[in-house]
Amino acid sequence: MTAETAVRRTDASQTTEAPPREWGHGLPAAGFLTPFLLLYLLFIIGPALYGLTMSFFNTSAVKPGLNSFAGFGNYAEALQSSDFWSSLWHTFWFTILTTPPLIVLALVFALLADRVGRGRWFFRLAFFVPYILPSAVVALIWMWIYTPGLGLIEAALTKIGPTSPNWLGDPGWAMPSLAMTTLWWTLGFNFVLYLAGLQEIPRELYEASAMDGAGPWQQIRSITVPLLGRTTTLVAVLQVIASLKVFDQMYIMTSGGPDFATRSILQYVYDSGFTNFRIGYASAVSMLFFLVVLAVSALWFTLVRRGEKEL
Amino acid sequence: MALTRRALLGGSAAAAALGLAGCSGLTPGRDPxxxxxxxxxxxxxxxxxxxxxxxxxxxxxxxxxxxxxxxxxxxxxxxxxxxxxxxxxxxxxxxxxxxxxxxxxxxxxxxxxxxxxxxxxxxxxxxxxxxxxxxxxxxxxxxxxxLDTHPFVMFYNTDVCAKAGLLDSSGALLPLDSPEKFTEAMRKAKDVTKGYGGVVAIDNDVATPWRIFQSLYAQLQGEVLADEGRKVVLDDAKGTQVLDFLQGLTKQNLVPGSIDYQGAIAVFANGQSGFYFQGEWEISTFQTAKLPFSMALFPNVFGGNRYAVQADSxxxxxxxxxxxxxxxxxxxxxxxxxxxxxxxxxxxxxxxxAWVPLRDSPEYRAMTPQSNYAAAVEGASYDPEGWYSGSGSTYEIVMSAAIGSVLGNRSTPAAALSAMRSNLTSLAKTASPV
Known part of the structure; x- marks a missing residue:
């Protein structure tokens, strides 16, 4: 997931301002784009259309071909299934828990790291390093931290006083615990985007405002945050999409448990399609989820964009 | 392209292997x-x-x-x-x-x-x-x-059972083959341990509640699925009988109603219960813990002269x-x-x-407590056939959730049976993907 989102994030940041169109470059442009378009057709559009087709059939992983025609049967089954709705809610719950802190804390830490005089490289590195770890490594580290009886958090809490809940074993705590892990793991990426945004703010603005008697807090509120608006839009949209696509942490750390309390919609797709061999049904669920992500992204994008224009 | 990288690598590996095979001719009697x-x-x-x-x-x-x-x-x-x-x-x-x-x-x-x-x-x-x-x-x-059969069995603490008067003169456990005898034994063991009579894993466990339920339900000759999983034939009367019995044990606090897999092991290993119910594989755990224990067939509580117990291989x-x-x-x-x-x-x-040359050997018969419950093989009750059934499957997860809620006094036997039926029916109605 990480490499793919990273690539897409860079793409998006570069396309925000389109240069004026120049005719006559069409042919070379098409030539340069062809390799990418071919791969895009082969690995994105093609499989997506195949998935859409399969969602109307009782396709099985272990039988050749599409199997019998199901019409909208798979879609009807998904919409009536409580497992579908509960796993969809788990994905949303995770998104709600992770998105605000991942935006706000990334901004706060970027501001702090930017103001550090000495050893700035150390702070930049320290916040970014967790991001380069693979999900399995992150999961193992945090499973140890959360372990009842032996874990770091429990040991620390018992010293202070309060009794520690069973972080990953209690259905109510499991999701916040996963959100914590994700916060630590992926904060670095938003942090770097904000740092880059901070570099682009002209120094003169700060100097001028200082002449006019603005304090540091006023500078942050009236110069830094508004001028970071475009970065915030990008971070917010990408973060919501990344959070909606959650799978790895849950699959490795809780396998969707306890009592399915952390099974995300993508794991539901995985369970139906690969464990139960029901590829047709899993495709239908994927298509429904695709529509949901599309709708959420569109809505979110309009909201954030509007907010940005008002500034 | 006719020559792929994989073919090339495979070819050179094969060539290398041929070269090696040529060398190995010098050391006769080795594996191919x-x-x-x-x-x-x-x-x-x-x-x-x-x-x-x-x-x-x-x-x-x-x-x-x-x-x-x-x-x-x-x-x-x-x-x-x-x-x-x-x-x-x-x-x-x-x-x-x-x-x-x-x-x-x-x-x-x-x-x-x-x-x-x-x-x-x-x-x-x-x-x-x-x-x-x-x-x-x-x-x-x-x-x-x-390779084997692994039945659900009964572990018992020999010290606790001796003090509770549950052992005969030769040191063997007295039979617990009726609901009354079983409950009575739990009560006597509880009097000795001051904790619990018996213990079985319930919380966050996707298999154990099903194992103990199925052992008793199969003794009543109850069936859950038929027609390779396409039909649900759950017997309400038999199911209620088993669930009432199990809930009775937790309601009287003879068996803890809320405990997970590791917790159940700890209770038995610390001598806080006289009995522990699980698959026989936990033997190593208690041997390592140096616990005075032995193992026996899971009691034939409801079976009369026909024995049955949940098992897999x-x-x-x-x-x-x-x-x-x-x-x-x-x-x-x-x-x-x-x-x-x-x-x-x-x-x-x-x-x-399962390997007869060992099973029938004096060597195995001398192996205790392992050979105590060898007879479980004949009464082994495997999970019903169905594409969603089997060890660790969706079927066991669904059943264990419902049974666990009864053991934990979070629902009544009737509510649990209806939850089982509705979940199983939706699985049974789904066209088999295999």
Whole structure:
């Protein structure tokens, strides 16, 4: 997931301002784009259309071909299934828990790291390093931290006083615990985007405002945050999409448990399609989820964009 | 492109192998060589014993490059085994629970094991316990070689039971073969431990509640699914009888109503309960804990003169792969035979051996407490057939959730049975993907 989102994030940041169109470059442009378009057709559009087709059939992983025609049967089954709705809610719950802190804390830490005089490289590195770890490594580290009886958090809490809940074993705590892990793991990426945004703010603005008697807090509120608006839009949209696509942490750390309390919609797709061999049904669920992500992204994008224009 | 990189690499590897084979002519009597991939799902004590057996195989077959992979138990394992087989890159030999092998067979993922091939390696039907061998056949054909039967059993603390007056003069446990005797024994043990009479894992457990329920329900000859999982035939009267009995135990606090797998082990290992109910594989845990304990058949509470208990078998299977040659097949079968020959190591971990030469040996009969419950094989009740059934399956998860809520006094037997029925019906109505 990480490499793919990273690539897409860079793409998006570069396309925000389109240069004026120049005719006559069409042919070379098409030539340069062809390799990418071919791969895009082969690995994105093609499989997506195949998935859409399969969602109307009782396709099985272990039988050749599409199997019998199901019409909208798979879609009807998904919409009536409580497992579908509960796993969809788990994905949303995770998104709600992770998105605000991942935006706000990334901004706060970027501001702090930017103001550090000495050893700035150390702070930049320290916040970014967790991001380069693979999900399995992150999961193992945090499973140890959360372990009842032996874990770091429990040991620390018992010293202070309060009794520690069973972080990953209690259905109510499991999701916040996963959100914590994700916060630590992926904060670095938003942090770097904000740092880059901070570099682009002209120094003169700060100097001028200082002449006019603005304090540091006023500078942050009236110069830094508004001028970071475009970065915030990008971070917010990408973060919501990344959070909606959650799978790895849950699959490795809780396998969707306890009592399915952390099974995300993508794991539901995985369970139906690969464990139960029901590829047709899993495709239908994927298509429904695709529509949901599309709708959420569109809505979110309009909201954030509007907010940005008002500034 | 005719020459792919893989073909090129494969070709050079083959050339290298030929070169080596030429050299190995200098050391006669060695194995023909080759590689062998083996997948299993064993952790804990089972994992340690399986590693010993693999070391045994490596010692006797130094020419074969054995690579053994242990994957996470339950659904993750079967998912990976199925996908690897569908992708034509399966292991040469894999472990499968007998109840899960059935689904893999109907999905066409396993190689048929023909009698003539088995015979070349000294294996035939009569070498195996009848119950697991017969239960593994599909259309009269063999696909899975049973390594063991692993029944649900009763562990008991010998000190506690002696003090509670539950042992006879020879030190054997008095029979607990009726609801009254069973409950009475729990009460007496509780009086001694001041904690609990017995303990069984309930919370966050996707299999154990099903195991204890099924043991009792099968004693009443109850059935859950029919017609290969397409019909739900849950018997409300029998189900209620079993659930009422189990809930009675937790309501009287003879058995804790809320405890997870590790917690249940801890309660028994610390002497806070006289009895512990689980599969026999936990034997290693209590031996390590130096607990004074023994093991017996799970009591025949409801069965009268017919015994039944929940069980499954570990089997060895050869996943289907296009282009497997005779030499590869023989290498896999020889490996299976080598593991069967080490059944004693496996049996020490509690599993009842399926390999008759060991099962009928004085050596095994002298092995206690392992041989105490060998009779469970005859009464073994496997999970019902169905594409969603088997050890660690969706079926067991659904059943355990409902049964666990009764044991934990969070729902009534009637509510649990109706939850089971509605969940199972939706699975039964779904067209089988295999």
């Amino acid at each position: 060589g080759g590689t062998l991939d083996y997948w299993n799902l064993f952790g804990g004590g089972d994992g340690v014993r399986m590693t010993q057996m693999l070391d045994g195989y490596r010692a006797t077959h130094p020419g074969i490059d054995l690579s053994a992979v242990t994957l996470a138990w339950g659904n993750p394992y079967y998912t990976k085994l199925s996908l690897a087989t569908l992708g034509d890159k399966p292991p040469d030999v894999g472990i499968a629970h007998l109840t899960r092998a059935k689904t893999l067979i109907s999905a066409g993922l396993l190689e048929e094991l023909r009698p003539e091939d088995l015979a070349r390696h000294g294996m035939q039907a009569t070498n195996f316990s009848e119950r697991p061998w017969q239960a593994g056949l599909v259309g009269g054909k063999a696909y899975a070689i049973p 570990h089997t060895l299977v050869i996943p289907r792969r296009p282009g497997r040659d005779q030499a590869g097949l023989d290498r896999s079968l020889a490996f299976i035979r080598a593991l069967l020959d080490q059944s004693k190591t496996w049996a020490e971990g509690g599993h009842v051996p």
